[in-house]
Structure formats: C-alpha cells, structure tokens
Amino acid sequence: MNDQATDPTRTAIQSKILHGKRALVIGIANADSIAYGCARIFRQLGADLAVTYLNEKAKPYVEPLARELGASVFVPCDVAQGGQLEAVFEQIRGTWGSLDIALHSIAFAPKEELQGRLVDSSSEAFKVAMDISCHSFIRMARLAEPLMRDGGTLLAMSYHGANKVVPNYNLMGPVKAALESAVRYLAYELGDKHIRVHAVSPGPLKTRAASGLKDFDVLLSEAVDRAPIGELVDIEDVGLTAAYLTTPFARRLTGTTTYVDGGLSIMA
Numbered sequence: 727m728n729d730q731a732t733d734p735t736r737t738a739i740q741s742k743i744l745h746g747k748r749a750l751v752i753g754i755a756n757a758d759s760i761a762y763g764c765a766r767i768f769r770q771l772g773a774d775l776a777v778t779y780l781n782e783k784a785k786p787y788v789e790p791l792a793r794e795l796g797a798s799v800f801v802p803c804d805v806a807q808g809g810q811l812e813a814v815f816e817q818i819r820g821t822w823g824s825l826d827i828a829l830h831s832i833a834f835a836p837k838e839e840l841q842g843r844l845v846d847s848s849s850e851a852f853k854v855a856m857d858i859s860c861h862s863f864i865r866m867a868r869l870a871e872p873l874m875r876d877g878g879t880l881l882a883m884s885y886h887g888a889n890k891v892v893p894n895y896n897l898m899g900p901v902k903a904a905l906e907s908a909v910r911y912l913a914y915e916l917g918d919k920h921i922r923v924h925a926v927s928p929g930p931l932k933t934r935a936a937s938g939l940k941d942f943d944v945l946l947s948e949a950v951d952r953a954p955i956g957e958l959v960d961i962e963d964v965g966l967t968a969a970y971l972t973t974p975f976a977r978r979l980t981g982t983t984t985y986v987d988g989g990l991s992i993m994a
Contacts, residue, residue, distance in 0.1 A: 745772030753831030761831035763961025778803035805862035815869040825873040829881040833859040877920030879972040884925040913981030922980040929987030955988035
C-alpha cells in the first residue's frame, strides 16, 4: 500500500495544478452528487468555483457545500426555467470576467416514464428529458464560449447505457446517446477556440438521481461482481478523472467519452 509520501492522488492534489482556474459546476444536489465530487477535487487542485443549486427547496442542502468549497459564485439554476442559465453566466461575467472549466452534471426524466418501456414513452417526456439532460449542455457551451477566450474545458456526465442496452435505463439511453454525440460535435465546432469538450461516463453510483432507476441495487451488485477491479467507483474517482481532462496533461484530447467504472464497460 502506498504511504502518504508516495500516494499519487495526494501528490496530484498537492500540485495545485488548477490554481488560478475558474470552474463552474452545475448539478450539485447533496454531498453524494457526482458534481460535488468533481467540485471538491477541482477546489483541492486550486480552482476557484462557481456553484449552482436547483431551487429554494434544494438550497439548504447545497449551500453548506458551496460554503465549504469557498465558492465565489452561488446562484440558482433550473435549466428548465427560461433565463436562469443565462443569469448564471452573467453572474460569472460580472464576478470573474472569464471561465476555464464548465461541468454539466444534470439529467432528468419523469419517474413514471423512466421506469416504463422506451416504446411507451410519451413525446412530452422525451422532449423534457432531452432538453434538460442534453440540450442544456449545448446551451451551456454557447454561453461559455465567449468567456473562454484563452480556451477551456467543457464536461458532461454520461453513462454506459448510451452505447449498450442497460435493463431499466430505458428512456435515458437514447438521451445520453444524444449527449455523447453532442460532445463530439461541440468538440469539432469549438476546437479552433482551444475549447475541449468531453463526456465522463461513471459506473453505477449511489446518487439521488440513480435511485429513480428500477432495481438499481441489483445493478450495483452486478457491477461489483463483473468489473475487473471488483469495486464500485465513488464520486472522488469521477472528480479526479474530470480534473485530469481539464489539465495540460490532456491538452491534446477532445471529443472523448472517458469511462470511470473499474473496467465494467469492457465486459461482454
């Protein structure tokens, strides 16, 4: 076992490689959120943070985390409400004047539709899921572009169900597939601005969003049994990978989907 002096994770954190960088994190709901794991690693690596919360009901859960992270910007953001995402970027423009990293970790589908068959999904539910889970990332990229004058990194959260059938993922499979495609097209369109775009695809995690999936406990158990590493990933694992993609170590990478799943996705 590595001691503290040789632990590569600790060494990376101590490097403060993101010192002076400004990062927006959208999607923290509580301390179990993937977005919080990413924000925490960004902060440990030296980045200054802008953090959003969904609404007044969510604010008491997110505000203590934003305070712990020393967030310079803490504002509401419900991407389904017209003007709120734009207001976030206006706040960033006024506070910082520029942006280096923007992470999108939000997804939504009506629960009754999520737990039903894709073939039975309604047009309205599909539109809502696509708008919140995919098109809001495109809107985020459009708003971030003028603030990333010296380049930057855009990150979205996906899942293996975008590429392979995962029982009970249902409606979200095609939506996440669209998100991953959007990542590739945005990487192409923004490459000449030195803005890199990535999807990060974590393995099954115990988050509030995942709890809406039918038989999710079975999915977690099977992930441990089938993954070559034999362990579930956690939000810090996702945060470390997301942070790597924002650093000079990944300066020639863009348009990728990076799996953080202990190797689960390679299994037949």
